[in-house]
Amino acid sequence: MRTEGRAKRLPRAVRERQIMDAAVDVFSRLGFHSASMDEISEVAGISKPMLYAYLGSKEELFATCIRREATRMMEAIATGVEPDQEPDVQLWSGLRAFFGFVGENRASWQVLHRQASTQGGPFAIELTDMRGRAVSLVAALLTQSTKAPATKLEAESLAAALVGAGESLADWWLDHPEEPAGVVAARLMNLVWMGFGDLVDGNVWHPPSRR
Amino acid sequence: MRTEGRAKRLPRAVRERQIMDAAVDVFSRLGFHSASMDEISEVAGISKPMLYAYLGSKEELFATCIRREATRMMEAIATGVEPDQEPDVQLWSGLRAFFGFVGENRASWQVLHRQASTQGGPFAIELTDMRGRAVSLVAALLTQSTKAPATKLEAESLAAALVGAGESLADWWLDHPEEPAGVVAARLMNLVWMGFGDLVDGNVWHPPSRR
Amino acid sequence: MRTEGRAKRLPRAVRERQIMDAAVDVFSRLGFHSASMDEISEVAGISKPMLYAYLGSKEELFATCIRREATRMMEAIATGVEPDQEPDVQLWSGLRAFFGFVGENRASWQVLHRQASTQGGPFAIELTDMRGRAVSLVAALLTQSTKAPATKLEAESLAAALVGAGESLADWWLDHPEEPAGVVAARLMNLVWMGFGDLVDGNVWHPPSRR
C-alpha cells in the first residue's frame, strides 16, 4: 500500500521498472480484467496519471509486462541451454533452466501462463506467438534427434504435449515446493525422453490384443 | 438472438437447461469477464430477472456451468474407461474418451480449460478441484501398475505432467482438426506410457557423463 | 434538480423526450464540452445508465438534439413561408417565422446557433449543412427575383450576409425582448430588401469621388 504523500522524484527508467514490477505483481494475482489501474498505481506508489504517462493504456501496460517477462524467461532458458550438444542434452538443460526460472519468478510465470492466454486482446497474440516459438523449438529438437518422428505433424503434436506437460508440472510444483527444481525437471525429462526414445525405436505400446 | 415476445412458460428444468446452454456458449466465446448477463439472457431468450431468479448471480452461474460441464466430461470419460482392465488399458481408454469428448464439445472444453483457470474468483476452486481429481485418478492408475513409482510425490507429479500434456495436446488439436481423435490420443498414450514403462524398469535417462 | 428516490416508470417515448428536453437545456446553457452527462441526467431526473440506454453517447445525444431542434425550426419556417408568392413575400414570411420560432424557443436557438458551430466533432457537419441549406434557399430566392444578382457568387455571398444578419439580429433581440417579433423581422426585411432592390436596379453606392 502506498504511503501518503507525494512520491519522490525518480529518473524515468527507475520509475518505469518500479511500475512494471507492480503491474506484474497485480496482474499475476488478479488477472487482466480484475486488475485495476487504480490498484496498480497504488502498489507502485504513484498516481494514475504517472502510470499512463509512462506506460500508456492498460492494454499496452499488460502487453509490455508480457513482453518483458517472456523475454526474461526466454533469455534465462537460452542462457541455460547448451547449444552444441546432442538434442537430449539440449532438452535437458532447457528444462532445467525453465524450472529454475519458474521457481525464482512465480509472478512472471503466473502472468505468462495463467493470465495472458485467456484474454482476447492484442496480447493473446504475443503469448500465442511465444508459446508457438517454444513448441517449434522443441519440435525442431525432436526432429534433429537420431531417429526423428515420421511426420511434421507428429513432431509438432508431441512438442505441444511436452510443452503442456512442462507447464502443468510447473504449476503443480508451485503447490509442492518441497521438491528441488532439478528433481522435477529430471522427472519430466525422463518421462518424455524415454517415451520418445521407445517411440522412434519402434517400441510401440498397443492395446492388448483385439483392437 | 432472442425471438420476439414473451417467453413461454416452461418447466423449470427445461428453462434451466436452456439458460445454461446459452451461458456456456457465451462464456466460452467471450470469457467470464467479457461475457455480460445481458448477452446471456438474450441468447437464452429470456429476460434478465429470470436469469437471476433461476441461476443466481453471475459468479454462481459460471460456477454452475463449470460444474455441469466438468461433470459431463467426467461422465463421458468414466463411461469410456474399461474399469477391470490393466492400468495401461484403462489409461488408454480414458484418453480416447477424453479426446472424443473434447472433439465433440468444443465449447465445454473452452469453458473448462481456458476460461475457468484464469479467474481468481470462487470458481477457480471448482476447477482446481476437478483437475485435482483427474490428477489423483491418473496417479492412482500409475500406482496400481505392475511397477509403481517409488514415491507418492513422484506418481502425482507424473500424473500432473500427463494431464497437462493432455490438455495442451487437446488445444493443439483444436487448431489441427485434420487428425482423427484416435491418432492424437494414441500418440500421447505412446509417449507417456513407454516413457513411464522405461522409468519403472530402471531405464533412466541421464546426462552424458560428467555431471 | 432531481428529487431523491427512484424515478417513476415511464414509457420509452416519453422518457426519451424528457431527456432530450433536459439535454437541450443543459447544452444551450453550458455548451457541449462543459455540459456533463451527470448534469444532464440530473436535470432529466434519471440516472446516467438510462441516459446511455436511451440516447447513446454524449456525441450521439448532442447530434440528436441538434437534429431535433434543427428540424423543428426548419418545419416552423417551412410552415410559415407562403410558397407560391413573389420572392419578397416568401422572404418576408420566412423571416417572420424565423423570428417567431426564436422568440418561442430560446434554448433551441442557443443550441443551434451558439453551441454547435464551434465543436469540431461530427455534429459540426450537421450544423454546417443546415446553415448551408438555409443560405442556398435564400440565394435561390434572390436569384428568382425579378432582377437577379449577376453571378452565382454574388447571390450566395449576399445570402450569407443576410443569414448572418438574421442570426445576429436574433441574438440582439434576445437581449432586447421589449420589441415584438414582427417589428424586428420587418426591420431586417426592409434593410435587406430595399438594399437588394437598389442593388439590382443599378443604384449603386460608391465612394464620394476620388478613389
Place this chain on the structure above:
Amino acid sequence: MRTEGRAKRLPRAVRERQIMDAAVDVFSRLGFHSASMDEISEVAGISKPMLYAYLGSKEELFATCIRREATRMMEAIATGVEPDQEPDVQLWSGLRAFFGFVGENRASWQVLHRQASTQGGPFAIELTDMRGRAVSLVAALLTQSTKAPATKLEAESLAAALVGAGESLADWWLDHPEEPAGVVAARLMNLVWMGFGDLVDGNVWHPPSRR
C-alpha cells in the same frame, strides 16, 4: 514542435508574445476546451511551469488572447477609418479595414468569432463587450447620418444586423477566398447602405396589399 533543449532566457515581453502567438494558434485550431496547456506550451517551445508563470491559468490566457486580438483588430479598423468624412465613407472604410484584417489574420478571427462566443466562462464577457462596442460604433454612425433612424432601438438593431452580416460574410469569404477583400466589402456596403438609405427616405417595403 518544440526544439530540444533548454529554452534561452529571453526578455519577458518577447517570451510573452511568443507564448501568446502559440496560444492563439492552438485556440483557433482546436477551440478553448480541446486546446490543452500541454500543446500550447509545446508549440510555444517552453515548459508548462513557464506558461503558468507568465500568463496564469488557462482561462486567463484565453482572455488575454482575446483581448490582444480584439485590440489588434480594433486598431486595424480604427486606423483604416477616415474619421472626418461623411458617415457612409466612414462605414465603407471601416468595412474595408475589417475584411482586410480578417483576410490577413485568419487565426485571430477564428479565435474572436468562433471560439470565444461559445464558451460560457468569464471571457464571454470580454467578447460580448467588444462586439457591443462595435455595434455601438456603427449605431452611432447611423445616427449621425443625414437622416437618422427614428429610435435608438432601431439604430441599434440595424447596427447589430449589419455587424452580424459582416461576420457571416467574413466566414463565407474564408471558404471562398477567390474573391478579393474589396469586392466582398463593397458588396456588403451596397446591400446595407442602399437598404438603409431607402429606409430613412421612407421607401419602405411592405407586403403586397392585404396583410
Place this chain on the structure above:
DNA sequence: GATGAATGAGTCTTCATTCAT
C-alpha cells in the same frame, strides 16, 4: 529562471443487479 516529474479531481462509459408493473 526553467523544467521534468507528480497529482487531485473529474469525465465518459459499462455492468451486475433489482424494483414495480
Place this chain on the structure above:
DNA sequence: TATGAATGAAGACTCATTCAT
C-alpha cells in the same frame, strides 16, 4: 410468472495545475 425500466458502483482515461530539483 415474466419483464421493461431503473440504478449504484466502479473503471479507464485526461487535464489543469504545482512541487522539487
